[in-house]
Amino acid sequence: MSRIARSLPPRAVIVTRPTDLDQLLLRHGTRAQARFFLESRGQKLEDVVARHDVQQEAVHVVSQAVPMAWRRTAVTRADLDRFLFEADDVVIAVGQDGLVANVAKYLSGQPVIGVNPSKQLFDGVLVRHAPTATKTLLSEVQDGRPTEARTMAQATTSDGQKLVALNEIFVGHRTHQSARYRIMFASREERHSSSGLIVCTGTGATGWARSVSIRRQGCATLPEPLSPDLTFLVREPWPSVRTGTDVADGRFGPDDRLVITSEMNDGGVAFGDGIEADALDLPYGQVVTIGAAPVPLRLVT
Numbered sequence: 677m678s679r680i681a682r683s684l685p686p687r688a689v690i691v692t693r694p695t696d697l698d699q700l701l702l703r704h705g706t707r708a709q710a711r712f713f714l715e716s717r718g719q720k721l722e723d724v725v726a727r728h729d730v731q732q733e734a735v736h737v738v739s740q741a742v743p744m745a746w747r748r749t750a751v752t753r754a755d756l757d758r759f760l761f762e763a764d765d766v767v768i769a770v771g772q773d774g775l776v777a778n779v780a781k782y783l784s785g786q787p788v789i790g791v792n793p794s795k796q797l798f799d800g801v802l803v804r805h806a807p808t809a810t811k812t813l814l815s816e817v818q819d820g821r822p823t824e825a826r827t828m829a830q831a832t833t834s835d836g837q838k839l840v841a842l843n844e845i846f847v848g849h850r851t852h853q854s855a856r857y858r859i860m861f862a863s864r865e866e867r868h869s870s871s872g873l874i875v876c877t878g879t880g881a882t883g884w885a886r887s888v889s890i891r892r893q894g895c896a897t898l899p900e901p902l903s904p905d906l907t908f909l910v911r912e913p914w915p916s917v918r919t920g921t922d923v924a925d926g927r928f929g930p931d932d933r934l935v936i937t938s939e940m941n942d943g944g945v946a947f948g949d950g951i952e953a954d955a956l957d958l959p960y961g962q963v964v965t966i967g968a969a970p971v972p973l974r975l976v977t
Contacts, residue, residue: 734793841948843880848872
């Protein structure tokens with residue numbers, strides 16, 4: 677980093693996503709039209725406005741907590757793929773837990789403070805802090821407060837494309853119809869026809885992966901929240917004269933890899949954390965290797 681860059685104060689990056697009210701106004705134009713739409717379906721605009729106000733107040737409190745000497749900026753979830761994070765940024769995600777996963781894939785070791793606008797609205801597994809704690813947390817981060825390392829999964833294609841995810845990576849067909857591929861794991865290889873597979877981290881073990889594994893007896897264990905391991909789970913592998921079901925799940929460490937070779941002529945994709953719009957294309961013959969990402973999420977606890 678240059679001498680000029682080092683002389684700059686830290687930058688707080690406040691990350692948010694549009695509220696339900698924002699989305700309704702984008703669609704209907706005015707509150708009156710939004711009210712008519714909701715009431716015609718037995719719902720109340722006041723409930724949506726109340727949640728919006730809670731979010732806005734949280735953002736206001738967080739913004740006021742940023743020291744005057746710091747630089748500051750804000751970015752919405754939709755603009756994350758075009759935003760340039762700096763090495764010395766401190767990221768403040770204000771909203772639900774999924775917002776931390778949304779921003780994590782674009783970071784390279786910057787600390788993340790998860791702020792929960794309301795415990796009545798969001799569980800707060802990753803957004804653990806009240807808005808009023810922001811000032812103290814920023815000061816402690818600047819003083820070197822320890823962070824919690826959360827392993828992320830990374831998919832890399834044979835032509836160099838990369839995708840990183842905090843919860844899980846899905847490999848399969850874009851429409852979730854039957855996906856055809858070859859899977860290689862722990863020196864075992866098998867051809868599959870399935871509705872795709874997921875590779876989850878410890879952070880993602882309570883979500884999609886749990887719903888897949890909960891009814892499957894004897895499958896590989898899911899990673900603990902702070903584990904460096906990953907677990908893959910094939911969704912409904914189909915047995916036939918050309919396809920098998922033996923390599924259907926497995927847990928592996930940070931130095932191991934899962935290798936998938938696409939046999940889909942079109943529609944094959946890999947995407948992370950449910951964001952289908954940001955996917956890697958997997959045409960026939962494309963190889964994707966999945967393992968632990970080299971840089972974890974640094975979550976301020």
